[in-house]
Amino acid sequence: MGYKVVVAGATGNVGREMLSILAERQFPADEVVALASRRSLGTEVSFGDKTLKTKDIDGFDFTGYDMALFAIGSDATKKYAPIAASQGCVVIDNSSLYRYDPQIPLIVPEVNADAIEGYRNKMIIANPNCSTAQMVVALKPLHDRARIRRVVVSTYQSVSGAGKEGMDELWSQTKGMYVPGQEVEPKKFQRQIAFNVIPQIDVFMEDGQTKEEWKMVAETKKILDPSVKVTATCVRVPVFVGHSESINIEFEDFLDEDEARDILREAPGVLVIDKREPGGYVTPIESAGEDATYVSRIRQDQTVENGLNLWCVSDNLRKGAALNAVQIAELLGNRILKKA
Numbered sequence: 001m002g003y004k005v006v007v008a009g010a011t012g013n014v015g016r017e018m019l020s021i022l023a024e025r026q027f028p029a030d031e032v033v034a035l036a037s038r039r040s041l042g043t044e045v046s047f048g049d050k051t052l053k054t055k056d057i058d059g060f061d062f063t064g065y066d067m068a069l070f071a072i073g074s075d076a077t078k079k080y081a082p083i084a085a086s087q088g089c090v091v092i093d094n095s096s097l098y099r100y101d102p103q104i105p106l107i108v109p110e111v112n113a114d115a116i117e118g119y120r121n122k123m124i125i126a127n128p129n130c131s132t133a134q135m136v137v138a139l140k141p142l143h144d145r146a147r148i149r150r151v152v153v154s155t156y157q158s159v160s161g162a163g164k165e166g167m168d169e170l171w172s173q174t175k176g177m178y179v180p181g182q183e184v185e186p187k188k189f190q191r192q193i194a195f196n197v198i199p200q201i202d203v204f205m206e207d208g209q210t211k212e213e214w215k216m217v218a219e220t221k222k223i224l225d226p227s228v229k230v231t232a233t234c235v236r237v238p239v240f241v242g243h244s245e246s247i248n249i250e251f252e253d254f255l256d257e258d259e260a261r262d263i264l265r266e267a268p269g270v271l272v273i274d275k276r277e278p279g280g281y282v283t284p285i286e287s288a289g290e291d292a293t294y295v296s297r298i299r300q301d302q303t304v305e306n307g308l309n310l311w312c313v314s315d316n317l318r319k320g321a322a323l324n325a326v327q328i329a330e331l332l333g334n335r336i337l338k339k340a
């Protein structure tokens with residue numbers, strides 16, 4: 001017997017990707033239901049070679065469903081996740097609503113799979129922010145070997161991280177540059193995104209960090225290790241899919257760049273592409289549609305005692321959201337529910 005699965009937000013960037021990954025990985029599902037808002041009632045979405053008609057989440061009865069993968073934003077999650085959980089359906093949520101609740105596990109399966117047991121507290125499991133997910137996959141094996149003290153990360157985040165409206169805005173602004181009279185007014189983003197970069201993702205906090213930067217700090221501590229210090233600068237760039245990160249790491253013990261490269265080559269979820277020649281690294285375009293967290297440009301930082309620099313790229317809609325959520329669903333199935 002397989003699982004009965006709900007995908008909420010099935011018409012969105014992450015929801016569509018979750019459906020395609022469930023099909024690709026042949027998730028053992030007897031039934032998959034696609035939900036979104038009333039606006040999308042009847043909209044057809046693909047699930048492998050099948051087509052599903054989207055239902056309205058409002059009033060949906062989750063009873064009898066094993067798990068619900070949510071990608072509907074924090075406001076709608078606040079309303080519907082407790083309903084699903086109270087009806088006995090485990091929620092795997094992509095929004096930031098529950099990530100910092102100590103009662104709710106925040107999981108990247110390659111890093112802290114054992115935390116899954118905590119799902120029992122509230123029947124909810126949180127999926128991390130896209131930029132955190134790929135970073136901790138790359139940091140974990142290095143931390144196990146040489147203990148990370150401090151991380152300085154700068155991100156180059158694609159517009160799909162801001163949902164379908166973000167992708168539409170980059171597309172329409174780019175076209176607008178070539179069509180005289182067409183508007184290039186920012187709507188979703190704070191400034192023009194076409195042919196530009198914007199050093200703000202999410203709102204500003206009192207101390208001058210943005211919320212996205214704060215999330216990378218708080219989530220890395222929760223998933224990897226509370227003792228690791230992180231400081232981040234998060235930047236939106238005119239790329240459709242794929243987040244990139246420049247990561248500087250200080251360790252307690254010395255870690256040679258060749259050993260780091262060997263460790264990362266063996267690490268789950270990581271693919272090292274690191275040739276010291278023109279083009280011998282990964283850019284976001286190559287990461288789109290792929291599952292791996294790519295690591296390139298691994299090199300010693302000579303300015304500190306035990307330092308390394310690296311470049312990390314991943315498809316934000318996959319490892320940064322949908323793939324990680326499906327991996328959590330697989331973990332929940334294999335370790336806990338054990339139906340299929």
Ligand SMILES: NC(=O)c1ccc[n+]([C@@H]2O[C@H](COP(=O)([O-])OP(=O)(O)OC[C@H]3O[C@@H](n4cnc5c(N)ncnc54)[C@H](OP(=O)(O)O)[C@@H]3O)[C@@H](O)[C@H]2O)c1
Nearest residue numbers: 009011012013014037040071072073076095161163164321
């Ligand atoms: N994109 C990423 O890289 C990424 C990474 C990590 C986490 N996330 C999180 O994943 C969630 C979805 O992001 P996205 O990029 O997929 O956004 P999106 O492309 O804008 O899609 C939003 C989805 O949510 C649904 N929705 C919105 N309001 C709703 C409501 N009141 N009731 C029911 N459904 C509602 C939409 O349905 P309609 O089509 O009917 O409006 C749509 O299916 C967000 O919480 C986001 O923070 C995104």
